[in-house]
Amino acid sequence: MGGGTLSLVLGGLGVLLLYRVLRRLRPGARVQDSVVVITGASSGLGKECARVFHAAGARLVLCGRHAGRLQDVVQELSQASAQSQTQTYTPSTVTFDLAEEESLDRAAEEILQCYGQVDILINNAGISYRGNILDTALSVQRAVMDTNYFGPIALTQALLPSMVRRRSGHIVAISSIQGKIALPYRSAYGASKHATQAYFDCLRAEVERHGVGVTVISPGYIRTNLSLNAVTGDGSKYGVLDKTTAMGRDPRDVAKAVLEAVRRRRKDVLLAGPLPALAVYLRHLCPALFFKVMSLRARKEQRP
Numbered sequence: 001m002g003g004g005t006l007s008l009v010l011g012g013l014g015v016l017l018l019y020r021v022l023r024r025l026r027p028g029a030r031v032q033d034s035v036v037v038i039t040g041a042s043s044g045l046g047k048e049c050a051r052v053f054h055a056a057g058a059r060l061v062l063c064g065r066h067a068g069r070l071q072d073v074v075q076e077l078s079q080a081s082a083q084s085q086t087q088t089y090t091p092s093t094v095t096f097d098l099a100e101e102e103s104l105d106r107a108a109e110e111i112l113q114c115y116g117q118v119d120i121l122i123n124n125a126g127i128s129y130r131g132n133i134l135d136t137a138l139s140v141q142r143a144v145m146d147t148n149y150f151g152p153i154a155l156t157q158a159l160l161p162s163m164v165r166r167r168s169g170h171i172v173a174i175s176s177i178q179g180k181i182a183l184p185y186r187s188a189y190g191a192s193k194h195a196t197q198a199y200f201d202c203l204r205a206e207v208e209r210h211g212v213g214v215t216v217i218s219p220g221y222i223r224t225n226l227s228l229n230a231v232t233g234d235g236s237k238y239g240v241l242d243k244t245t246a247m248g249r250d251p252r253d254v255a256k257a258v259l260e261a262v263r264r265r266r267k268d269v270l271l272a273g274p275l276p277a278l279a280v281y282l283r284h285l286c287p288a289l290f291f292k293v294m295s296l297r298a299r300k301e302q303r304p
């Protein structure tokens with residue numbers, strides 16, 4: 001490498017380092033007293049986000065399909081409040097099904113009525129899918145898209161005008177590493193998360209000038225009931241706790257990373273180990289090798 005090239009590389013690295021340091025020094029977004037809406041707050045990552053944001057002093061609106069489950073979370077959080085040093089608030093709840101498009105405008109209105117505004121929307125709710133494309137009904141592909149993609153974007157679009165009017169707000173999309181790379185036998189899920197990544201990347205660029213921030217979080221496996229609740233190609237419940245999910249990250253750690261990403265106004269966060277992270281780069285830098293590995297994986301896994 002010539003002297004000129006070396007100086008250029010070192011200069012580039014220096015600028016990158018300086019940018020990172022300056023970004024860290026920027027004042028973080030305020031969570032204390034902010035109104036934070038969390039979908040899928042009844043279990044898994046959503047429930048942990050509820051715990052973490054509640055402890056940080058946020059005014060929560062917890063969403064899910066089952067009022068009873070949401071009330072259980074409210075009760076748990078209220079008990080935790082007794083030991084908290086921070087000022088905490090009893091969460092509100094709003095019950096709706098993301099797959100029922102016609103109910104989402106009403107849900108958005110109900111959410112706005114809780115505190116008169118939304119500061120942070122965390123689009124977390126989702127379902128997974130396990131199946132062979134050959135045996136998967138189109139209705140199942142649509143149903144997964146409705147819950148993971150059309151529902152969250154409809155809710156986002158219903159709440160967005162109030163954020164734009166106030167020139168303030170933050171929207172989080174809990175995507176997945178499967179929004180960046182596609183794995184065999186996960187077509188409906190991977191497609192819904194790829195769509196999520198694309199939509200929220202577009203949204204970020206479009207609403208930045210209105211003072212609204214967008215963060216896409218792409219975790220690898222998290223230890224939740226996601227695979228147990230997954231649907232199969234005929235629409236029945238998969239009902240298996242996959243080994244990969246059982247050995248996944250602690251949802252509390254992921255929830256803390258979500259809080260940090262909001263505070264730091266991060267735009268895109270990949271929460272994955274070195275090997276899955278390498279696969280994301282491989283997909284773009286050496287697609288032929290990535291496709292070969294996926295094809296071998298598909299043969300090995302062979303789903304009926």
Ligand SMILES: NC(=O)c1ccc[n+]([C@@H]2O[C@H](COP(=O)([O-])OP(=O)(O)OC[C@H]3O[C@@H](n4cnc5c(N)ncnc54)[C@H](OP(=O)(O)O)[C@@H]3O)[C@@H](O)[C@H]2O)c1
Pocket residue numbers: 039040041042043044045046063064065066069096097098099124125126127147174175176177218219220221222223224225226227229245248
């Ligand atoms: N676990 C992982 O390995 C992993 C990895 C990467 C990304 N993620 C993502 O993390 C997010 C949370 O999933 P999780 O792992 O915490 O799974 P989970 O424990 O199964 O939680 C899913 C949540 O979504 C809600 N939900 C499902 N369908 C809904 C619908 N039609 N309308 C409204 N709410 C609905 C559920 O609430 P009710 O059933 O009470 O309505 C539940 O609270 C998902 O977006 C998932 O894709 C998970």
